[in-house]
Amino acid sequence: MKFAPVFSVLALSLVSFTASASTDLVGTAKTHSIEQAQHDRNRESVFKLTEKELTELKAKLSAQRSSIERENEQLTDTFSQNEDRLARLEEQLRLETGSLGEVFGVVRQTAKELEAELENSVTGVDAQSQKEVVAEITAATRLPSMPQLTGLWKALEEQIKASGEVTTNTIRYIDGDGQVVEKTAARLGAMGLVDEKGYLNWDSNKSEARAFINQPSNIPTLAVAEQIAAGDAVTMIVDPSRGVLLEQLALNPSLSDRLRAGGVVGQIILGLLAIGLIIALVRGVTLTMTRQKIKAQLKNPQQPSENNPLGRILTVYQQGKVHTVEALELRLLESIVDEQTSLERGLSMLKLLAALAPMLGLLGTVTGMIETFQVITQFGNGDPKVMAGGISMALVTTVLGLIAAMPLLLAHNILSTQAESIRNILEKQGIGLVAQQAESDLEKQIPVERAA
Known part of the structure; x- marks a missing residue:
């Protein structure tokens, strides 16, 4: 039991420490309580001050709203009074103006017509001194004044005088x-x-x-x-x-413009036409000269010449007198066929060009329409000018094809007729020579038979 006094001392010490700590904690709590109370009083004073300010602001805004409402009522009354006054004034204006409104309409219409005339007239060079007055009357929304009416009259007089x-x-x-x-x-x-x-x-x-x-x-x-x-x-x-x-005369295309619209196909058709006309001209001159030479040869058949077909056939006849009639006929037929080939040289080409020209025109027509449809696909059909190029090409090539075919066909017909006429003369002369040779042989054979 030696430790009993020690435990007693420790217990007393612990009790004294606990009491001391409890006293400090109570003091700290009281201090915080005082500070919190002071903070609450400060915040409450601030709230009271803010509440007072808001109350004053509310009263001020209420007074301002009341003032605005009274002003709005006054403006509403004023607006109603102004509407009534405006209606009375409009009625008074209508009664006082009477038919002047119709006069103003006529004056304004005349001014508009005169203004449009002045915009497009050459009198603007030296005879449009009242143009501004006319513009004022056109743009006016009320009755014109006397100076404006006078200016309109002077503008009309000026234009009448300037026209002469x-x-x-x-x-x-x-x-x-x-x-x-x-x-x-x-x-x-x-x-x-x-x-x-x-x-x-x-x-x-x-x-x-x-x-x-x-x-x-x-x-x-x-x-x-x-x-x-x-x-x-x-x-x-x-x-x-x-x-x-x-x-509009400036928009009227010339001949070169129309030919240019035909494009490449049109140029080819014109080239074929030129070639055909050259062939027709050369063959026409040749056949005409040949016909003249044959006529001259018919007047002198005893002296055949090599510069014309009939002379060459007569030469063959003179060289073939020693042969039989059958051999002479075949020789003459051969010579006539050779001459016919020479006479018809170039006519087949002329016929081919005459048939080819309208076919090329049809080709140009199809090409132009294809181009037109391509333009419509790209730009639509709202503007006809966009499609004019393809349509123009289609029509121009068709016309060129027909124009080229007609003279070529006519030339081919004329030249074929001339060649056929010359061939008939040669055949007639050849048949006559064969008949003459046959009669000569028959006359020689009859005396021989009689002698026998």
Whole structure:
């Protein structure tokens, strides 16, 4: 039991330590409690301040809303009053204007027509001083004023007067190189503008002129305009459409343009036509000369010549008198066949070209239609100008084929007829020579038989 005092001491020490620790913990808790209470009071004061500010802001916004509502009511009343007043004023305006509205419609319509006339008229060179007034009336939405009506009247009078005048002016001209130069031109009323070469295409928007691509003959020039201004009577071609017909004349294709539209096939057809015409011309001259030589030979059959078929047949006859009639007939037939071959030389080629030309025209037609369908596939059929190339090729080649075939067929027929006529003469003469030889042999045989 020696350890009993020791355990007593340890127990007392533990109890004193526990009491001390408990006292410290209570003090710490009280401190934190005080701090938390102070923090809560601070936050509560902040909340109270914020609540006060929000209350004041709410009151201010409520007052502002009330003010806006009162202003809205005032504006609504004002709008209603203005609508009533506007309706009364419109009715008053309708009653006061009366038929002036119809007058304004007529004036505005006349101004629009005159404005369109001024846009396309050559009087813009020197006789459109009231163009701005006309534009004001066209764009106006209310009754025109007296100065505007006066300006419209003056514009109409100016155009009427200008339509009967021939004046000379200096204008801006665009030459073939695209350069703008000053040039002297004459205005023929309201119908056209001419220079020393003919009509000019006037652009009123740019106040410039350029020459038309194609112009007819006997057109007025600057010199003719001066004669007209002097009072002389002159015969000339006038374009009443003010350039529309001349522009269409520029679109009218020439012969070279039409031939170019035929393409390669068209060129081949023209080449065949040229070859056929050369053959026809050569053979025609040859057959004509041969016919003349045969006629001359028929007048002198006793002296045969080698420069014509009949002379060569007569030569064969003279050389074959020593043979029998059968042998002489065969010799003459051989000579006639040789001459016929010479007479018909080139006619078979001419017939072939005449038959080949329309076939090539048909080939060009099919080729042009194929090209047209390809264009339609790529670009559609909305624009006919896109398809014009293929259709033009198809039609031009067909026409060229027919044009080439007709003269070639006609030439072949004429030349064949001439060759047949010459062959008939040769056959007739050959048959006559055989008959003459047979009669001569018969006359020689009869005395011999009588003597026997």
